[in-house]
Each structure stands twice: as structure tokens, then as C-alpha cells.
Amino acid sequence: xxxxxxxxxxxxxxxxxxxxxxxxxxxxxxxxxxxxxxxxxxxxxxxxxxxxxxxxxxxxxxxxxxxxxxxxxxxxxxxxxxxxxxxxxxxxxxxxxxxxxxxxxxxxxxxxxxxxxxxxxxxxxxxxxxxxxxxxxxxxxxxxxxxxxxxxxxxxxxxxxxxxxxxxxxxxxxxxxxxxxxxxxxxxxxxxxxxxxxxxxxxxxxxxxxxxxxxxxxxxxxxxxxxxxxxxxxxxxxxxxxxxxxxxxxxxxxxxxxxxxxxxxxxxxxxxxxxxxxxxxxxxxxxxxxxxxxxxxxxxxxxxxxxxxxxxxxxxxxxxxxxxxxxxxxxxxxxxxxxxxxxxxxxxxxxxxxxxxxxxxxxxxxxxxxxxxxxxxxxxxxxxxxxxxxxxxxxxxx
Amino acid sequence: xxxxxxxxxxxxxxxxxxxxxxxxxxxxxxxxxxxxxxxxxxxxxxxxxxxxxxxxxxxxxxxxxxxxxxxxxxxxxxxxxxxxxxxxxxxxxxxxxxxxxxxxxxxxxxxxxxxxxxxxxxxxxxxxxxxxxxxxxxxxxxxxxxxxxxxxxxxxxxxxxxxxxxxxxxxxxxxxxxxxxxxxxxxxxxxxxxxxxxxxxxxxxxxxxxxxxxxxxxxxxxxxxxxxxxxxxxxxxxxxxxxxxxxxxxxxxxxxxxxxxxxxxxxxxxxxxxxxxxxxxxxxxxxxxxxxxxxxxxxxxxxxxxxxxxxxxxxxxxxxxxxxxxxxxxxxxxxxxxxxxxxxxxxxxxxxxxxxxxxxxxxxxxxxxxxxxxxxxxxxxxxxxxxxxxxxxxxxxx
Numbered sequence: 001x002x003x004x005x006x007x008x009x010x011x012x013x014x015x016x017x018x019x020x021x022x023x024x025x026x027x028x029x030x031x032x033x034x035x036x037x038x039x040x041x042x043x044x045x046x047x048x049x050x051x052x053x054x055x056x057x058x059x060x061x062x063x064x065x066x067x068x069x070x071x072x073x074x075x076x077x078x079x080x081x082x083x084x085x086x087x088x089x090x091x092x093x094x095x096x097x098x099x100x101x102x103x104x105x106x107x108x109x110x111x112x113x114x115x116x117x118x119x120x121x122x123x124x125x126x127x128x129x130x131x132x133x134x135x136x137x138x139x140x141x142x143x144x145x146x147x148x149x150x151x152x153x154x155x156x157x158x159x160x161x162x163x164x165x166x167x168x169x170x171x172x173x174x175x176x177x178x179x180x181x182x183x184x185x186x187x188x189x190x191x192x193x194x195x196x197x198x199x200x201x202x203x204x205x206x207x208x209x210x211x212x213x214x215x216x217x218x219x220x221x222x223x224x225x226x227x228x229x230x231x232x233x234x235x236x237x238x239x240x241x242x243x244x245x246x247x248x249x250x251x252x253x254x255x256x257x258x259x260x261x262x263x264x265x266x267x268x269x270x271x272x273x274x275x276x277x278x279x280x281x282x283x284x285x286x287x288x289x290x291x292x293x294x295x296x297x298x299x300x301x302x303x304x305x306x307x308x309x310x311x312x313x314x315x316x317x318x319x320x321x322x323x324x325x326x327x328x329x330x331x332x333x334x335x336x337x338x339x340x341x342x343x344x345x346x347x348x349x350x351x352x353x354x355x356x357x358x359x360x361x362x363x364x365x366x367x368x369x370x371x372x373x374x375x376x377x378x379x380x381x382x383x384x385x386x387x388x389x390x391x392x393x394x395x396x397x398x
Numbered sequence: 399x400x401x402x403x404x405x406x407x408x409x410x411x412x413x414x415x416x417x418x419x420x421x422x423x424x425x426x427x428x429x430x431x432x433x434x435x436x437x438x439x440x441x442x443x444x445x446x447x448x449x450x451x452x453x454x455x456x457x458x459x460x461x462x463x464x465x466x467x468x469x470x471x472x473x474x475x476x477x478x479x480x481x482x483x484x485x486x487x488x489x490x491x492x493x494x495x496x497x498x499x500x501x502x503x504x505x506x507x508x509x510x511x512x513x514x515x516x517x518x519x520x521x522x523x524x525x526x527x528x529x530x531x532x533x534x535x536x537x538x539x540x541x542x543x544x545x546x547x548x549x550x551x552x553x554x555x556x557x558x559x560x561x562x563x564x565x566x567x568x569x570x571x572x573x574x575x576x577x578x579x580x581x582x583x584x585x586x587x588x589x590x591x592x593x594x595x596x597x598x599x600x601x602x603x604x605x606x607x608x609x610x611x612x613x614x615x616x617x618x619x620x621x622x623x624x625x626x627x628x629x630x631x632x633x634x635x636x637x638x639x640x641x642x643x644x645x646x647x648x649x650x651x652x653x654x655x656x657x658x659x660x661x662x663x664x665x666x667x668x669x670x671x672x673x674x675x676x677x678x679x680x681x682x683x684x685x686x687x688x689x690x691x692x693x694x695x696x697x698x699x700x701x702x703x704x705x706x707x708x709x710x711x712x713x714x715x716x717x718x719x720x721x722x723x724x725x726x727x728x729x730x731x732x733x734x735x736x737x738x739x740x741x742x743x744x745x746x747x748x749x750x751x752x753x754x755x756x757x758x759x760x761x762x763x764x765x766x767x768x769x770x771x772x773x774x775x776x777x778x779x780x781x782x783x784x785x786x787x788x789x790x791x792x793x794x795x796x
Contacts, residue, residue: 001594002594002595002596002623002624002649004506004507004651004652004655005505005506005507005508005509005512005655006509007505007509008505008506008507008652008655008656008658008659009655011655011658011659011662012658013658013661014464014658014661014662017464017661040460040461041458042458043458044457044458045456045457045458045459050456050459053451053452053669054451054452054453055452058443058448059442059443060439060440060441060442060443060636061443061448061636061637061638061639061640061670061673062438062638062639063438063638063639064639066412066415096494096641096663096667097663097664099662099663099664100663103663107403107405107406107530108402108403108406109402109403109406110403111403111404111405112510112532114403125661125662125663125664128658128659128661128662128663129662132505132530132659132662134510134532196399196400197400198400225400226400238458238459239459240459240460240461240664240665241459241460241461241462241665241667241668241669242459242667242668242669243494243641243664243665243666243667243668251400253402254402254406257402257403257406257407257409258406260406260409260410260411260412260526261406261409261526261530263411263412263415263523263526264409264412264497264523264526264527264530265494265495265497265498265501265523266495266497266523266638266641267638267639267641268641269494269639269640269641269667269669269670270639270640270641270670271451271639271640271667271669271670272459272667272668272669275459
């Protein structure tokens, strides 16, 4: 018998995808499903950006440069400068989404058997890229009681071995919404310098900070050779389908290695580079409206959750996610039950089970991630569903 | 000191890219450079396809399904049916270019240390994907004297070890332009069945066959569970920058494994799926014009090459490449010399050194790949350059 690869076997299926058949069945039964399960924003993509693509004239849809169109990389320099991040076009490789930037980082910096430390809960797809790169993810747990703050430095020290080569920090965090403070970023800087590690910084949600200021890993003076920024325009401009991200580092050796992986796949997608280039020219107050909207949603969801008996949701500093602790036995069972066995006024809510974001077996069983990607009215209705569900769910724990 | 990964070190830089600085310098000196070095067609992308993107209305540029838009996969079924390839939407994962389809194939079917047999010369980027997947490429040499026909079955048998898990066939071939016959495809089928191997079929140039009929690996009855098709719209519709390809197999286990890698990177680019969907509705005679143009170019280039003393170029069955043997000491030196030290009537020609397409050290030293992606007039001028150059090159061998 022909066999698939071992990595093909151990590769995790998306923890969210598993529930899709149940959500589809619910919809077929006529149930309205409020999707709080994925980070697909409902915010409109800026018209200027969509129009830039519509009005772009070309005869031949050619490969772009493997590092991305030069005109786009130049524009990105402007964008980063506005965020006090000092880069040149030569520091940037335009990638196919943030996903490819993560893969390039793992491939260029880590070898088979190397270890990468990631505070958990973490973005589930880091696991997938780690398996492709044959790298071991070493989780250190952050705690819902502290709002998922950076774990204490001793936890990092304990986790570091001779095989540790990098730390991943996602800031503001998906799935927790936690915004790392300047002090926490400074701690990370000291760890990576002391132990000679790479710091992979996933800053997809940079603009969406509600309580405090974003400190980029690129701001960490003295750590320039350690930091690899993995960025994307997906959430920033609600352009997820464009698949445009960026791999950025001041470390020339790392950039040159990543560039070889970029050359092998020839080029990033052309169209959305045009969109991304136009996005840099959006008015400086562009994010104000989006941010205000997300903040309102955050307040809605956090307040509603904490008003439910037995539910705890720490306030969220950024991104558009929240992790909540629910009075339930098993979040996978609960999320499936919501889709299979429950309706409230003809509707239900789809959530992402917390377990999918933890690497340590057994953690996150009573947690769920909520993406507040619906308007306040829908969010309230989704919270009505959740509130009603928690009264009925047979696996309720208190 | 922070060190990049070993794979980042051994990852080959693009063999073509190495010459780019010399070509840029030549252009700065005012020399016209005829680019026969890369497979970027000059053929216009069909207007209907570009218009489909321009006229597509959306409010939010959302993620598509991880396997690609369902409407596009349904359209692809029609496209494949026209090529007597019987697939369903469920057999297809839309990928980010053919590149990602190759990577998914290697990741889903092969483990670290596994071996994949590839007749050389071969598309250089297979090496890059093999390094990412930590897989060993085992070359078996095809011979310019036979026009780069499939190596004899004994050569495959000799190369097969307990670690061999797959064979890659690129048909029509890049870089040789060789079109495998029905008999050769049948031999490959027997080998993969007998030795229980996967057959990875790269058919990017399916439409461009000039002497004979294309036999797809998907036509091989009885090998359905072995075959993985790695496809792309890049060359077909001159849409290289769109980055849309497809991973197709009847083997459900392989498809499910590849799907997990597809989920990790979320989705393929949205825009060019619209373009690809429109392309399926092009009139059935769409390829006639393009094919006639390429055939004319092929005839031009093959005739011109074989008329030069000491040059041999086998006639080419498909794609838009030819490998020629030149009377030179070293193709890398020659290609660089063409850009650095030579002009003919203010122009020179950029070629891809043959060595970059061989895995066996020392092979291809007197060969070059020519991509006939310029019109006949430019091709003739490029051939004038080459002819003049061969009279002057200090490393001429006869």
C-alpha cells in the first residue's frame, strides 16, 4: 500500500474546520449561525484599495520580483516609518500572506529537531508550520487569571535547552487579545540576547490596540539581529483573500536565506500587492473608525461575557479576539453541541474551542475563543445565544 | 553568533538569479539584453480574464475556502474534462501557483530522508522544495542525443532503493521541451505500480505540444492512486503573477493530508481565482493562436541553433524551452561573459546555464536553456547575438 508521509499524518487539521460540517448542517436546518469562530473581519476593504486593483492596467500578468514589487516595498517603508519602524526596501520580502512569512522564518532560521518557544494559548497554525519545518514547539503557559500576560521569565529560562533557537511572540495576541507592554517586550529582548535566540514577531494586529500603545519587536534597540517580523495586510485592511504579507529583518544572513526560499516559489501574488500599495496612501485617520468599531465590540463582548454566571473573560488590549473561561466540562463537546443540539430564537453561535490553541494536553478545556468580527447588534444576539446555551448545556460544571 | 539554519545555507540560490546583476549592469551601459533566460511569456493575458477581475464586485476581500473557491473548482472540472481528465471538485485543491502544489506533494507524501527520482536536467526549483521537505533528489540522466527522452527503465530500476517514494515527471518538460510519448508514460506507470511509488506529474505546459499529443499522468488507467497532478495557470494563460495552481489526486489519503497543509496557510489568493475561472470559458480555439506562435518560435530557434557550427539543439516537442549544446568550456562562464564582455550591434542575449538544471556535478557544462518567450524578430536578433558570440568567446572548444 502507498502510504502518505508521517508528517502528513501528524499534521493537525484546523481545530476550527472540524466543526464546519456541524455548522453547515445547522444552516441546512434553517438555524442562523453567528460566526465568532474565525478571524475573517466583516469590515469593508477600503474602496480605494479595491479600486486600485480595478483600475490597474496591464497587458501581461507577470511574475513580480521574488521579494515583491519594488514600488510596493518602497511604499511599505513609508508605512513602517509611520509606525516608527525604520526599514529599507532591502529589508523586506513580500510574502504570500503572513503564513508564508512564518514558514520562511522557520525554514531560514531553524533546522529539524530545533525548538521554538511559544507562550500558549497560541495561533494554532504555528503548529502546522512547525511540522512542515520539522521543528518542535515548546509551549509555556500564560494564565487567563493574568489576562494571558507574558509568562514569568523563569518559565522561559526553564524551557530553554541547547536546542532552543527562537521565541514566537504574537502581539497583540491571537487568540487572547493580550497586548504586551513595553516592559514585557524588554524582557523578551533580554532573553533572546542572553540566550542567542531569534525573536519571531507576528504583528498582524498592530493597529488594533485599545488599552495601551503597541511596542513592536522592531523597536527593541540592540536586538536588531535577533528580530524577524512576520507581517500581513490581511486584518489591517480587511484584505484576507489577497494573501499579502511581509518578512522583515535587519539580519542580512537571515534575509538572504529567506530570499532563496522566496525565489523557489517565484513570486508573491501580483494583484494584492497593488491593493497593499494603495492602502499605504489611506488617510492617517483611516484606522480610527475601524478601531472605534472594534473597541465598541470588545466592550460589548467582554461586558456581556463577564455578566454571565460562571464566565470569566479578561479585558482585551488588542486584536479582535477574546478567550473566555466558561462553566463547561469540555469546550470541543460544547462547541459541537451549540451547533448540533441548541438553538435560541432560531439561532446559535459558532465558537472556536480553546483546546485548539494549547499545545499542552488538557489545557484550555473550559475555554473558547471569540472573534468579534460581527457588528454590535449581531454580537449581542450571539451573546444571548451563549447565555441561553450555558443554562441548558448538559455538561455545565457549576 | 546567531546562525541561520543548515537548510537555509544549503538551499540553492536560483541559478538564473545569479546572473541578474550582470544583466542589470549591461543595461546600465546601454546594451539591449534579449531575455531568453526565464519562462515569463510575452503573450498577453486574455483580456476576458483581466476584465473578469476588473469587473468583479465585492465589499470585503475575504479568505477563500482553503481548497479554493468552490465555483472555481467546479469550473476546473470542466477544463480538465476537455482534456479527458476526469476529476470532481473534491479531487482539487487550488494552490498558490504550481510551486505550492509541488511543496504540498512533497510534504504530504514524503518524509525526511525519503528519495524522489527525477530525470535530469530538471526544473531547478524542485531542489528548493526538496530541501524544504528534507527529501533527497536522486537524478537519472536523460541524454541530449536522444532529445532528452525518458531514460531507460534499467536506469530507474538501478536508482530505486528502499527509500524511494516518488518519481517526478514534468511533461512537456521544462527545461528540455521534451514531450513524453504514450509509451514512455506507460513505462512510468509500470514502474510506479511495481515499486509502489507516487508519480508527481508537473503538467504546466500541457497545451503547448507541437509534435505529438499530450498524455497526462491522469490518463494512466490503474495508476490513479499513485498520481498527483501539480498544475498551474501561469503559462497556460500567461498569468504567472496570479499565483494560482492546483493540486489534484484521486488518492483521498493524499488529498486529505495535503488539505491540512492547505488549511495551515488559510487560502490561495482570491483575485487570480476569478481570472482562472474566466479562463475556462475562453473559446476552445483560444490556444490555437498561442500554440501557432510558439511553434513558429520553436522552429526559428531550433533551426537557427542547429545552423551554427558546433551547436546541437534537438527538436522540441512542447513547452517553450530548448536545451542546446554549445561549443563552449563552461556555460556559467559563457552566460556571464555574454552579459559582461560581449555586444553585437548594441545587444546581447541572456541565457540560463545548463548546469543549474542538473543535479549530477559536472553535467550540463556545455549546455544552455533558451526560453522562446520573445517574438520571432527578437528571437532572430538574439540568435544573431549568440552566433556572433560563439565566434568571439575565448572559451570556445572547437
